[in-house]
Amino acid sequence: MRKKPQRPAEPRAEETTQPHAVAAPLSRRARIAATIFVAFHLFAVITWAVPLDTPLIVQCREAIKGYMLWTGLFQKWDMFAPDPSKLNNYVSANVVYRDGRTAEWTFPRMENLGYVDKYFKERYRKYASDNLRLDTRAALWPDAARYIARAVATPSDAPVEIDLVRHWSEVLPPGPHGEDSSSPWTEFTFYRYSVQPGDLR
Amino acid sequence: MSLKSIARAWNEFFLEPISPVPIALFRILYAGIVLLDIALLRPDWLIWFGPRGLITLPTMEQMETGARLDVFRFLPQTEFWTNAVFWMLLVSALFLLVGLYTRAASIATFILVASLHQRNLYIVHSGDTMLRVTGFFLMFAPAGAALSLDRLRNIWRGREGVTPVLRAPWAQRIIQVEMCLLYFMTFWSKSMGASWVNGTAVYYVERLEQFRRFPMPDFLRSLPMAKLETWFTLAVEFSLGTLVWIKELRYWILLAGLLLHLGLEYSMNVPMFQWIALALYVTFIDAADLARAWSWVRRAVNARPVAFAPASARAAEVLQAADVFGRLRLADGAPTVESAASVAKAVLRLWMPSGGVDSRGMMSAAAPSRSR
Numbered sequence: 001m002r003k004k005p006q007r008p009a010e011p012r013a014e015e016t017t018q019p020h021a022v023a024a025p026l027s028r029r030a031r032i033a034a035t036i037f038v039a040f041h042l043f044a045v046i047t048w049a050v051p052l053d054t055p056l057i058v059q060c061r062e063a064i065k066g067y068m069l070w071t072g073l074f075q076k077w078d079m080f081a082p083d084p085s086k087l088n089n090y091v092s093a094n095v096v097y098r099d100g101r102t103a104e105w106t107f108p109r110m111e112n113l114g115y116v117d118k119y120f121k122e123r124y125r126k127y128a129s130d131n132l133r134l135d136t137r138a139a140l141w142p143d144a145a146r147y148i149a150r151a152v153a154t155p156s157d158a159p160v161e162i163d164l165v166r167h168w169s170e171v172l173p174p175g176p177h178g179e180d181s182s183s184p185w186t187e188f189t190f191y192r193y194s195v196q197p198g199d200l201r
Numbered sequence: 202m203s204l205k206s207i208a209r210a211w212n213e214f215f216l217e218p219i220s221p222v223p224i225a226l227f228r229i230l231y232a233g234i235v236l237l238d239i240a241l242l243r244p245d246w247l248i249w250f251g252p253r254g255l256i257t258l259p260t261m262e263q264m265e266t267g268a269r270l271d272v273f274r275f276l277p278q279t280e281f282w283t284n285a286v287f288w289m290l291l292v293s294a295l296f297l298l299v300g301l302y303t304r305a306a307s308i309a310t311f312i313l314v315a316s317l318h319q320r321n322l323y324i325v326h327s328g329d330t331m332l333r334v335t336g337f338f339l340m341f342a343p344a345g346a347a348l349s350l351d352r353l354r355n356i357w358r359g360r361e362g363v364t365p366v367l368r369a370p371w372a373q374r375i376i377q378v379e380m381c382l383l384y385f386m387t388f389w390s391k392s393m394g395a396s397w398v399n400g401t402a403v404y405y406v407e408r409l410e411q412f413r414r415f416p417m418p419d420f421l422r423s424l425p426m427a428k429l430e431t432w433f434t435l436a437v438e439f440s441l442g443t444l445v446w447i448k449e450l451r452y453w454i455l456l457a458g459l460l461l462h463l464g465l466e467y468s469m470n471v472p473m474f475q476w477i478a479l480a481l482y483v484t485f486i487d488a489a490d491l492a493r494a495w496s497w498v499r500r501a502v503n504a505r506p507v508a509f510a511p512a513s514a515r516a517a518e519v520l521q522a523a524d525v526f527g528r529l530r531l532a533d534g535a536p537t538v539e540s541a542a543s544v545a546k547a548v549l550r551l552w553m554p555s556g557g558v559d560s561r562g563m564m565s566a567a568a569p570s571r572s573r
Contacts, residue, residue, distance in 0.1 A: 023218035023367035031216055034371045037341075038215055041375055045334070049382050051390045069267045072315035072333045077386035079327050082394030084406045110470055111410040118414070120241050122472050123249065123324040125411050131323040139264050140256060140323065147248070147255045171408045174401065178424030180408060 044068060049075050088182065089168040091128040093148045094189070096161040105152055107132075133166040133190070145193035153200050164191040215374050218367035220488030221346035225300070227376070228307070228344035230480035232298035234332065235310060238473050239290055242317075246287055249321050252278040256321050270312060271319035289313060300349020307344060311336040328474030331383060335376050335481065342372035348525075353548065356519050357541065363518045373484055380481040385442025388435060397435060400428030407468070414470040437461045445485060455482050499527045504554075508535035509547050516544050523548040 026034065047060045048068055061068075068074045092106040107128040108121040131137045132144055145162040152159055170183040248254045250273065258278055276282040290313040296306035314336050318325050345351040347365040355361040396402040404427035406412065420426060440454045459482070462475040483491070508530040511517035516538045520529055528551050538547045 022362075022364070024369075025218065026216060026369050031212070034216060034369065035211070038371050038375060041338075042378060045375075045379065045382060049386045051386060051393070066267065069265075070270055071337060072270060072318060073337060075330050075334055075382075077327065077383050078390040079387055080402065080406055081387060081390035081397070083396045084394075084402050085409065086405050088408075088410050090411070109411070111413065115415070118470050119472050120244060122470055123242070123245065125470075126324045126326060127255065129411055137264075137323070139260055143257050143260050144255055147253070150253065171405050174404055174424050182408070 041073075045073060045075065048073070049077055051078065086171045087168045088171065089129050089133060089166060091133050092165050092167065093145070094163040094165060095148070095152050095159045096163075097157045098160050099157055101157070103152065105148055132164070135190070138191075141191040142193060145191065146195075146199045149193075149195045149199050158200055159195050162193045162195060163189045164193075165189050215371040216369045219370045219373075221343045221365055221368045222348065222488040222491055223484050223486055224339075224342045224344050224370070224373045224376075225347035225349060226483045226491065227373075227480060228300065228303070228339060228342075229298060229348060230476075230483065231332070231335065231339060232294045232310070234473060234476055234480060235294040235314060235336075236291070236298065237476075238329075238332070239287060239294070241472055243287065247280055247283055249324055250286070250317065251280055251283045253280075256323060258320065261320060261322070265319070265322055269319040270315050272312065272316040273320045286313060286316065290317070297344075300345045300351050303345025303349055303351050304340070307336070307340045307342075311340050326471060326474055327383070328471065328477040331379065331477050331481070334379055338372050338375045338379070342376070343368040353519050353523055356522050357515055357544065359515060363521050376481065377484050380478075380484070381442045381445065383442075383478070383481075384438045384440075388438040388442055391435060391438070397431060400431045403427045403430040403434065412469050412471070415467050417468055434461065451485060455485060458482065495525075496527075502526070504528050506530045507547075507550050508532040509538045509550075510535045512537050512539035519544050520547060520551065523551055526551065 043060075044064050044067070047057060047064065050057060090106065090109050092104055095103045095105055097103070108117075108124045110118045110122060110125050113121060132140050141164060145164060148162050149159045165187050167185055167187045169185045172181045172183060175181060242249060249256075252258070258273060262274075272286060273283075276286070290310065293306050293309035293313060296302055297310050311333075315333050318329060318333050346368050352361060352365070356363065391397040391402070394402065396405060401424075404424055407417065407422050407427060421430075437454075437457045440450075441458050444450050445454045459479065462479050465471070466475040504526045505528065507528045509520060510531065510533060511520055517531065520538065536543075536547075538544055
């Protein structure tokens, strides 16, 4: 049923700071459920995130692993830790075409992009510099090579071979007066892929 | 200390009702960040998540084993469905932003955000992880209990009054704990690294060209400054992970965190990470302080008033609840607000930057800005 029309007093700015009038208390059952939920999740996220690998912690992690992976609650907080990387690096590809021509293809490099572009394209750094170049991520390489093959293929010529190359230069410790220096750039071809006709579709 | 006192402290901390305004504000910031995040990803959406992208779904499943909450695993592997996930996430995040069907929107947003991460974990940074994890707990929070269209709808239907109802904060508390974990575990990991202890860590980070954003003045890149910056980072991370719970220190620590993240946002190119971390800070701000700060903003902005004549108590209550800018004036002769449509129009009027009444407070709400 509608309430009777009435004109409330004009609100003032201070009224927003007034204490909230009513509380919505939880039922006993809800309090118990909330307590169990909170206790379990505090245990789970702390166990997962703590930077220790004692046998007990490893076993606890194993017990909750299925749940953490499924929900996406897995987490590791180690930004630039325990020590920041000292490597400037990027990944490129050497492309060999059917007619024998070669070309270099590079993932977007943040240091070569403008302020706006680098904000949009930063995921390429994460993907290539933090993951693709690592030997432990070798399973990523065929997909990357196939993607590059499609990206560089032209109607007149198709690539037949993709070489993935990592480049790096180490930031050296500061000199006696704090001066910068870094090692010369080094490169290494870490993966060679022969392009199949089906890859370009 | 007895078991009883521990139980009492636990109940007080997790279950004693508090204002839902901070968690509602976090909801708004969270949804805004999700929208910005997918806007940044949109130009390369198919490259990151598509069937012909840099990582195919079978490769992802091979590398990251186990059951995962990932809608991509159930959808056809086509570009159409990959794009559909973008549009679904856009709509759900918009609903979450305005607080319409908040619970359902928070569930949909979490599932889709988690799916994006599970689909391609190799482009995910720590800020994304925090977005995913806090999104999980946001589903359980009373995020639509304030600053939401749901609330206005409830008032219109007579289910709520003008003042928000206090709610049990357990989900907000876990989000706060997550923020502390982010900082404290990072501090802990860093404390095991020689470069963080000897003060050279920031020196190296500043020389990683792929992270550089805006130019830094030379004196800030010097070794002595790099040492100060390194130890400042450690001190702030330790404080945000632990001391932030102490009421007297809280705002000073949050201020130090704000300075740290703004400095990182300027100097380092890690999109959205700093804003995700800063959004968490609002869960630590007292609702009364938020209201005081907002009143100060309103006074500083001094928005033009808008006059209405609500024809019912519920219409008046909806307008009062929606009057976040303090523009509402109730006046005879002003446009009458009675039906749901006219209330909705009046609420939009309150939120629009232009329009209003003259100094006598009698001009029509529909009056254009020429009344200035």
